[in-house]
Amino acid sequence: MAPTATESAPAAHRPSFHGTGAVAFSTKGEYGVRLMVQLGRHYGTGPASLAEIAAAEDMPRAYLEQLAFVLRDAGLVVSTRGAHGGYELGRAPSSIPMSEVLRALEGPLAPMICATDEPGHDLACDRTSSCTVNLLWIRVRDAVAGALDGVTLADLVPQRLVSIQPAASEGALTAS
Amino acid sequence: MAPTATESAPAAHRPSFHGTGAVAFSTKGEYGVRLMVQLGRHYGTGPASLAEIAAAEDMPRAYLEQLAFVLRDAGLVVSTRGAHGGYELGRAPSSIPMSEVLRALEGPLAPMICATDEPGHDLACDRTSSCTVNLLWIRVRDAVAGALDGVTLADLVPQRLVSIQPAASEGALTAS
DNA sequence: TCAATCCCAAGCGATCTTGTCGGGATTGAG
DNA sequence: CTCAATCCCGACAAGATCGCTTGGGATTGA
Numbered sequence: 001m002a003p004t005a006t007e008s009a010p011a012a013h014r015p016s017f018h019g020t021g022a023v024a025f026s027t028k029g030e031y032g033v034r035l036m037v038q039l040g041r042h043y044g045t046g047p048a049s050l051a052e053i054a055a056a057e058d059m060p061r062a063y064l065e066q067l068a069f070v071l072r073d074a075g076l077v078v079s080t081r082g083a084h085g086g087y088e089l090g091r092a093p094s095s096i097p098m099s100e101v102l103r104a105l106e107g108p109l110a111p112m113i114c115a116t117d118e119p120g121h122d123l124a125c126d127r128t129s130s131c132t133v134n135l136l137w138i139r140v141r142d143a144v145a146g147a148l149d150g151v152t153l154a155d156l157v158p159q160r161l162v163s164i165q166p167a168a169s170e171g172a173l174t175a176s
Numbered sequence: 177m178a179p180t181a182t183e184s185a186p187a188a189h190r191p192s193f194h195g196t197g198a199v200a201f202s203t204k205g206e207y208g209v210r211l212m213v214q215l216g217r218h219y220g221t222g223p224a225s226l227a228e229i230a231a232a233e234d235m236p237r238a239y240l241e242q243l244a245f246v247l248r249d250a251g252l253v254v255s256t257r258g259a260h261g262g263y264e265l266g267r268a269p270s271s272i273p274m275s276e277v278l279r280a281l282e283g284p285l286a287p288m289i290c291a292t293d294e295p296g297h298d299l300a301c302d303r304t305s306s307c308t309v310n311l312l313w314i315r316v317r318d319a320v321a322g323a324l325d326g327v328t329l330a331d332l333v334p335q336r337l338v339s340i341q342p343a344a345s346e347g348a349l350t351a352s
Numbered sequence: 353t354c355a356a357t358c359c360c361a362a363g364c365g366a367t368c369t370t371g372t373c374g375g376g377a378t379t380g381a382g
Numbered sequence: 383c384t385c386a387a388t389c390c391c392g393a394c395a396a397g398a399t400c401g402c403t404t405g406g407g408a409t410t411g412a
Contacts, residue, residue: 023199023200023286025313026369028370033312049388051388062371083378083388085378085380087389110199110200112205133209133332136324136332139327142323147318151311155308155311156311156312202399204400204401241359244358256358257357257359257408259409261358261409
């Protein structure tokens with residue numbers, strides 16, 4: 001294969017991180033969600049190949065594979081092997097809460113080690129007596145979980161390319 | 177030099193990350209908040225030295241210094257130099273929202289690069305047309321900001337062990 | 353004077369992220 | 383049957399960040 005000159009420089013890896021600040025999802029989260037959205041579009045029309053999606057969203061195919069495996073192991077997508085194979089959603093988009101997707105991709109929603117949302121968590125903090133701070137992390141964790149539970153994949157799939165309104169007054173909350 | 181056995185083992189650095197998953201604050205956030213809580217306890221009784229606080233909370237003093245500088249630059253604490261110096265809160269604990277503390281310590285509350293909460297953010301995302309995904313990150317960002325705005329330092333300082341109201345229904349969302 | 357304390361910059365090792373690479377296994381189509 | 387498309391999977395490399403230490407200053411009260 002002659003490498004076409006149009007190929008931009010190898011670019012090595014992406015230069016910097018995504019979430020440089022607090023409360024940051026990684027590209028795993030971003031790419032994975034974008035992948036799910038694409039699958040949501042194809043829902044009902046048979047499996048879609050990763051090569052296709054990678055091209056459409058301009059994401060590295062080999063990396064997408066890794067995320068796809070995770071999503072498959074979590075039961076969110078099903079795969080079909082062989083020629084003309086690919087991935088498709090395991091359920092209707094409206095019954096896939098984003099909390100499930102993000103948890104599969106990035107692990108448990110734990111702002112802090114003492115605030116895991118895993119089953120038997122039992123506060124790993126040994127200074128529980130003076131650890132009122134814990135209250136804070138739990139609040140954050142619940143806020144995020146609530147926000148993520150309230151959005152399903154269907155909410156993110158532009159069903160028929162509705163002319164996307166400028167989001168109107170989105171920030172009802174006090175987004176300082 | 178030979179570290180005395182009584183000295184807590186070098187322990188190298190902390191073994192693993194704090195929040196291995198999504199939505200993770202780092203130790204900067206944790207230590208910084210604990211520092212602020214200690215200062216909240218001392219509020220009104222003159223400056224407290226870092227050595228004192230580091231011992232009380234079992235955190236590395238030199239590392240605490242770095243966090244203290246950040247908090248000082250953010251105007252949250254004031255410092256007194258020289259002997260018998262130290263740090264004290266710049267305001268009453270009840271007028272210090274934790275959102276301000278965390279933002280100072282960890283940077284902007286940005287779950288994703290396209291959802292910064294900085295002044296002129298202008299969505300850096302170039303595929304805005306199909307980027308309904310953005311909605312999700314903004315929701316999460318607002319949820320976290322809301323949760324953090326609703327807690328002040330006073331809520332975390334066990335003034336007289338005031339019974340802090342039990343954070344509403346806790347285990348409601350253990351579904352997943 | 354002197355010790356306590358804040359101030360500050362540089363640097364180091366471990367760990368995580370962000371991909372790449374190379375090869376397998378499985379299937380539909382010609 | 384042959385072949386190409388596709389999923390499957392493990393290893394690894396570059397780089398960034400985190401957590402923390404070191405080593406010195408500057409400033410003040412006793």
